[in-house]
Every structure is written in C-alpha cells, then in structure tokens.
Amino acid sequence: MSPARYSTQRLVLTAVVWLPPLVFILLPLLLFLAQSFLRVQGTEVVYEPTLANYVRFFTDPAFLPTFWLSVVLAMEVAAMAVIFAYPIAYFLASLDSRVKYAMALAFVVPLLMSYIIKIYAIRSLIGGNGFVNRILLSLGVIDTPITLFSLNRNAVLLTLTLLLIPYAILPIFVALEKIPRSLLEASADLGASAWQTFRGVVLPLTLQGIVIGASFTFVLALGDFVTPQMVGGIEGFTFGRIIYSQFGFGNNWPFGAALSVILLAVVLVAIIIADRIGRSRFAT
C-alpha cells in the first residue's frame, strides 16, 4: 500500500471517529451552555446575551433553598450509601473465593434491573397505603398507617439509597480486593491489633474506593428527577424536578439551561473534590 493511500485512510478514520462525538456530544453541550445566556419573551427565545437567568437563580427566593436542600439530600444519600456499602463490601471480600463473586454479583445485578420498576416496587411496599402498612394493619400490629416513609423526604432518601448502593459497593469491593494479603500479615506480625490494621492499613487503602462510590451516588442522586416525583410527594420537589419543569410546564428553556449549568458546576466540584481526596497523602 502506498504511503499516500495510507495517510488518506488515516485521515478518513480520523474524521469518522471525531465527527460523531463532536456533533452529538460536544456541540449539544455548547449549545446548552449558550442557551443559558438567552432569555424568553412570551414564548419566543430572544437571541441576545444576558445573565438574567443566573441573576434570577441567585436572587429569587424560590430557587436557592430548594437547591441547597437537594444538595444536602444528595449528600445524605451518598453518606448512607457508603456507610452501608463499606461493611457489605468488606463482607464480600472476606468470603471464600468460591462464593465471593456470586455474592458480589447478587449485590450488583439490581443495577441492571429496570430503574422504574425498582422505584415502583419500593413505593408499593413503603407508602402510607403500601403493603407493609396494609399487612401490619390487618394483623393488628398498628392502628393507623405508619407515615414515616410515605410521600416525603425520608422516602426519597431511602429509595435513592437503595437504588444507588450498588454503585458504592462495587468500587469499595474492588479496592479491598486489591490489597495484598502480605500487607495485612505484615501488619499483624508487627503486633497491630485487628482494629489497628483496619484503621491504619485497610481504610487508607480503600479511601479512593469510598470517594469514587460517594461521588457517583452523589452525582446520580442530585440529577434524578423521577424518583423524587414518584416517592417524594410535595417534599420531594428537588432541584432536578425544577429543572425538568422548565422544559415542561414552565416552558422557559434558557432558565432551565442555566439551572442545569449550575447542576453541572456542582457535579464538577464534587468530582474535583473526590479526585483531590483520592490523591491526598492519606490514600495511595
């Protein structure tokens, strides 16, 4: 094959691989960013740059409190997910290698099961009119339905944690699996107690896994707008739902785009913080 033909081929390949990502990923994101600096008048988008959307977000009392509540909720989800995921990942890592991967699979398979179905199934169990309440009522255990998890913030927290916990289990499990056995033996030989080995060796070596799990669950919880709507009722009016409503009833796309850019900024900050912690001197 002649060099000229080879380089033409290379050029074609380069164009073919670059074009789709540029057109269908980067360009939409840039348009999206641009849209956030426009405004609507009536139902028409006015094409002149303005910061009005961002000013509105920071000054209108309707948005900032909801935004902070949503960020706190997503943080709680991330914290809950990691707190429960760590012992589970440790449990998995401590199992015999014959059953270890089968058990690990059992905790990860729900990720591939329909998201909508899981929300629906959880809702049908825990709601005020859910099966748990109805059965407890018919057994005479309680007189009035338990409303702790019916259409409120607790329900959103519980559901999101359950939906996202596999994302936290997986990276922690992988981090635990990577620890060489010799390190633990060395620690024990040098007289460290089990707790000291855990605190001084295992925990620092799994910090990166924890951080990956926490940031993943945080990002997904913050952007979700279906779960809060399905299980949250009025208390579940989160930032994701406000964004979504701008593209529906609100019909203010530029403002919706600006709110999404703010969401993106929070996500980026979360990823950067996670990256910093993951690389700090406490981790390896």
Place this chain on the structure above:
Amino acid sequence: MMRATGLVRLALWSIAGPVLVLLYGPLAVAIFFSFFKFRSNQVQWDSFSFDAYEKLTQNENVVGALGNTLLVGVSAVAAALVFGTLLAFYYHGSQGRARTWLQLIIYLPFVMPPILTGLALLIFFRQIDFPRSLVTVVIGHTVFVLALVYRNILARLQTLSRSLVEASLDLGASRWQTFRYVLLPNLATAVLASAVLAFALSFDETLITLLVTGTSNTLPLWLWSLMRLGFTPDINALVTLILIGTTGICLFAVRYLTVPQAR
C-alpha cells in the same frame, strides 16, 4: 483477602443480609402479586392465576412499547459497537493529547447526570429543527452507551500482543484480513459482553429517553405513565416479565464476562 471472624462476621452478615432483602424484597412482592390478588387487606391465597398475563398480551400499548424498546436497543447497540470499535482502534493506534481529549468527550455522557445529557440533546435537536422521534431516542441511547462499549473493547485491545498483528502482516495478510481474521476473533467476547451490557442499559434507560422522545413510548416510559395511576396486577405481570428478561440478559453477560476466552 480480608478475614472476618466471630462477632465481626456476625455484624457484617447483619448488615449485608437486610440490604439484600431490601434490594430484592420489593421485586419479589411485585412478582408475587402478579399471580395472587390482594383484597380487603388480605392476600387471597386461593386466587392464583395467569389472568394478568393474559390481559397483558391483549394490550396493544404494551406490545407497541416493547417493539419500540427492542428496536431502539438493537439500533443503539449496533451504532455504539461500530463507533466504539473505531474509536478504540483510533485511540490504540495514535499518540498525543488529541486522543485524550476525544476520550474525555466520549466519557462525558456516561459520567454526567443523565438529565444533562438529555437536555443538551433536546436543545440541540430543537436548534437544528430535527423532530423528536425514535431516531432521537436512538441517538441519545447511543451516546449514553458508547463509553461502555469503547472502554471494554479498548481494554481488550490493549491486552493483545503487538506481535500478533505484526506476524499477520509479515505473513502477507492485508490490513483488512488482519482485522477480520486476527483482531476480530480476539475481540469477539469483549464485543459481545459490551453489546449485552449496552443493550441492558438501553432497555432500562428512562431519564434521557423521557427528554428526547417524541410521541412514541418505550417500555420504561409507558410503565412510568401507568404507575402514576396505581398498583395493578397487569403492571406486576409486566414487571415480572421484564425482570425475567433482564436477569436472563445479565446471566448471559456474566457467562461471557467470566469466561474470558472460549476457544
């Protein structure tokens, strides 16, 4: 490898066990109530029947939504496989910063919250006056699963020895023959595994789909619109069927993921 003994082991079980129950319990309840009826706060144990399933086959909406979902899944996976493979080869065969930037762009839809990917595409389609339809859903799904397919194929490609390709070329095979008879067979399991996983993701995708779809429903969207109404045996039957389907897909994928090379 960790070891856990005595009390620690018990404590770990007491967390892992309940979480496992919470992960699967709700699904089990839904499956249960696709066969049994629940009346006046009591499970009617004598009401076992397949009625809900029969009603489901007569529902044209379900059949249509299922058809759309399969069509979207197959198209998106096919597109993602073609571009994912090309991208993996491009990344593997080039140097410099450009390829890192390209990789970053591909990863974006996978790491961003789905609402952002969906909204960006929604705005893009409106700006270029492209009507929303199943085509836009396919584009959305392709963009979403591309990173996964690309990553899997690249990882496999990087484990292959360069000498394989060199030997093939030395023996007089053309570049196409080398790709077809040397590289592709070695990549086959990685391609298959990522195709199955990508299909499972597409099958379930809700948030992006909700934003970029026109009037056609996919299964998750149709379920979502139904569920706002309540908890009925039909939905439970559909849920059961979908769970059987996705679990089957998973087991298939695991077989091909855990048996690295079936020669």
